Amino acid sequence: MDRDRERKKEIAAASAVSLVQDGMVVGLGTGSTAEYAIKKLGERIKAERMRVFGVPTSFRTEIKAIENNIPVVSLTEYPSIDIYIDGADEVDANLNLIKGGWGSHTREKGRFFCCSQGSNMC
Numbered sequence: 001m002d003r004d005r006e007r008k009k010e011i012a013a014a015s016a017v018s019l020v021q022d023g024m025v026v027g028l029g030t031g032s033t034a035e036y037a038i039k040k041l042g043e044r045i046k047a048e049r050m051r052v053f054g055v056p057t058s059f060r061t062e063i064k065a066i067e068n069n070i071p072v073v074s075l076t077e078y079p080s081i082d083i084y085i086d087g088a089d090e091v092d093a094n095l096n097l098i099k100g101g102w103g104s105h106t107r108e109k110g111r112f113f114c115c116s117q118g119s120n121m122c
Contacts, residue, residue, distance in 0.1 A: 006032075009087070013037035016085045022050045025078045028065055029086025030058040037085045042068025055081055 013036035020026055020041060028038055038054075038061070045052055046069060054070040055078060056062040065072050075081075 009033045010036045010040075012087075013085075014040050017041045017044060019083060020044065020050075020052060020085075021082075022048075022052070024082040025053045025055060025073070025080065027081045027084030027086070028054045028056045028061050028070070029084065030056075030061050031087045033087030034061065034085065035064055038064045038068050038070065041085075042070050045070060053078060057086070 009032060013033055017037050017040040026041065028034060028041075041052065041054070042065075044050060052070065053073045054065045055073055055075055056065055062072055
């Protein structure tokens with residue numbers, strides 16, 4: 001895959017993760033950009049000794065969260081999410097987003113932070 005595009009995804013993910021604060025419940029999206037965010041969040045949790053809980057949107061995301069030492073919880077346990085981090089499949093000039101190319105959709109309610117590296121502008 002194009003290294004420049006991947007680098008933009010990493011930057012977008014890091015920007016989103018910078019908004020996460022200690023004690024938050026974080027919705028964890030599905031897809032390549034979300035995986036960069038999960039990795040970065042795991043690094044922050046370890047380095048800053050943060051207490052953060054992740055609500056995964058898919059089984060793949062749950063596995064990635066566990067691999068990155070993010071405590072995984074369910075919407076039943078934490079029905080209110082502080083922030084949800086995911087990538088967008090397409091973004092138009094009015095910043096309308098299309099999400100769902102990986103077939104995963106979410107029921108979370110809360111602040112939604114969507115990462116886009118710019119190449120998915122339509």
